[in-house]
Amino acid sequence: MLILHAFFAKIIFKDHGTLILFTLSDGLIQPLLTPQMIGIFNDNFPPIMDGVGITAKNYADYIAASGKPVCVVTAAAPRADYNLPYPVLHYKSIPVPKRKPYRYGYPPLDFSFRRAISNVQFSLIHAHCPFATGQLALSLGKKRHIPVVATFHSKYRQDFERVIPSKWIVDKVISNIVNFYNQADEVWIPQASVEPTLREYGYKGRVEVVDNGNDLVTPPDQIELLRADRRRLLGLRDDEMMLLFVGQHIWEKNIGLILDSLALISELPFKLYTIGTGYATNAIHDKVRRLGLQDKVELLGSIYDREQLKSYYAAADLFLFPSLYDNAPLVVREAAALLTPAVMLQGSTAAEIISDGDNGFLCPNDVSAYADTLRYLISNPELVKRVGEQASRTITRSWEDVVNEVLGRYQQIIEHYSQRQ
Numbered sequence: 173m174l175i176l177h178a179f180f181a182k183i184i185f186k187d188h189g190t191l192i193l194f195t196l197s198d199g200l201i202q203p204l205l206t207p208q209m210i211g212i213f214n215d216n217f218p219p220i221m222d223g224v225g226i227t228a229k230n231y232a233d234y235i236a237a238s239g240k241p242v243c244v245v246t247a248a249a250p251r252a253d254y255n256l257p258y259p260v261l262h263y264k265s266i267p268v269p270k271r272k273p274y275r276y277g278y279p280p281l282d283f284s285f286r287r288a289i290s291n292v293q294f295s296l297i298h299a300h301c302p303f304a305t306g307q308l309a310l311s312l313g314k315k316r317h318i319p320v321v322a323t324f325h326s327k328y329r330q331d332f333e334r335v336i337p338s339k340w341i342v343d344k345v346i347s348n349i350v351n352f353y354n355q356a357d358e359v360w361i362p363q364a365s366v367e368p369t370l371r372e373y374g375y376k377g378r379v380e381v382v383d384n385g386n387d388l389v390t391p392p393d394q395i396e397l398l399r400a401d402r403r404r405l406l407g408l409r410d411d412e413m414m415l416l417f418v419g420q421h422i423w424e425k426n427i428g429l430i431l432d433s434l435a436l437i438s439e440l441p442f443k444l445y446t447i448g449t450g451y452a453t454n455a456i457h458d459k460v461r462r463l464g465l466q467d468k469v470e471l472l473g474s475i476y477d478r479e480q481l482k483s484y485y486a487a488a489d490l491f492l493f494p495s496l497y498d499n500a501p502l503v504v505r506e507a508a509a510l511l512t513p514a515v516m517l518q519g520s521t522a523a524e525i526i527s528d529g530d531n532g533f534l535c536p537n538d539v540s541a542y543a544d545t546l547r548y549l550i551s552n553p554e555l556v557k558r559v560g561e562q563a564s565r566t567i568t569r570s571w572e573d574v575v576n577e578v579l580g581r582y583q584q585i586i587e588h589y590s591q592r593q
Contacts, residue, residue, distance in 0.1 A: 365524035385571030421450035
């Protein structure tokens with residue numbers, strides 16, 4: 173039976189219960205989707221740019237590149253271009269209040285989405301969030317008797333405490349999140365230091381550490397070219413140290429500490445560029461003006477082009493990331509791939525991969541201490557360069573390598589699950 177679906181201008185053929193998607197290319201019908209898909213489920217996906225969304229996209233990109241069938245399920249986003257080498261099934265969504273640019277929806281209410289996903293055969297679903305898309309993953313797993321892997325990425329309690337005044341309600345939300353992970357067939361974390369947060373929330377089951385990869389690994393000679401071109405475009409002098417922050421513009425990322433620290437060393441030759449957006453963007457602009465840092469700090473907004481983003485990492489000397497909020501931030505590894513070491517906080521979950529003075533820099537969560545560290549590093553560019561090279565050697569791993577390992581894990585999970593049925 174031929175089904176014409178208004179979904180991505182693709183044609184869906186359903187024959188004896190087997191689904192194959194085709195796309196029209198140069199007037200010819202080309203096969204796009206085969207049965208037994210790996211499902212990558214997450215509430216957000218580029219163009220919404222955060223670490224988890226980029227992680228989900230890299231999983232899908234590299235699974236597809238390996239020749240395995242993969243399908244992404246996510247909330248629809250404005251200006252999204254899903255012209256990718258794999259299908260992206262998206263359900264209607266609305267903005268999350270006070271959490272720009274995030275979206276939220278309720279998949280069961282989107283009937284065209286329900287029809288589309290009902291025809292997709294999954295062999296395993298990997299959920300990267302515990303909310304609407306994650307709950308859909310659990311529901312499909314139970315109904316279709318297929319395994320669900322769930323990765324714990326974020327410190328959700330802090331997000332909810334910021335917008336919900338009732339501790340009782342926040343505790344209930346966290347309890348629901350733990351229940352989500354309790355129902356998954358396997359729970360993954362991106363680095364070992366994330367486990368205490370999940371245990372603190374109340375999860376008592378087994379966890380597996382599965383690294384995140386990096387899609388920005390670049391040969392050193394190309395990094396030098398990218399660095400020179402971007403610094404020239406930015407008009408930076410040779411003696412100016414370029415500082416960089418990439419991430420959501422929210423106070424939980426400790427951006428206030430960065431700005432307050434820079435105000436103490438404003439006489440030094442540096443320029444900070446921030447990339448990203450978030451609910452605090454306007455307030456950050458105001459703080460920059462109040463501190464008199466207009467000539468030292470520039471907010472660039474979101475950069476969706478990964479090659480352009482790569483050039484900013486390459487041009488930077490130091491990556492500033494004093495977050496206590498993040499678990500295993502991709503951006504620190506991305507910066508390292510372009511020879512840029514991070515300045516992070518002692519004892520933070522995110523800094524587990526950093527050895528002070530070896531592959532990055534650590535200091536206390538204190539404005540004066542952070543300022544003193546930056547003052548010292550700005551005066552010692554050779555040390556910064558040497559540590560950046562070591563960061564590239566020690567904390568970057570290609571997504572191709574990670575996904576090759578992940579596909580083996582998926583197969584083991586599928587086989588173990590089938591034996592239990």
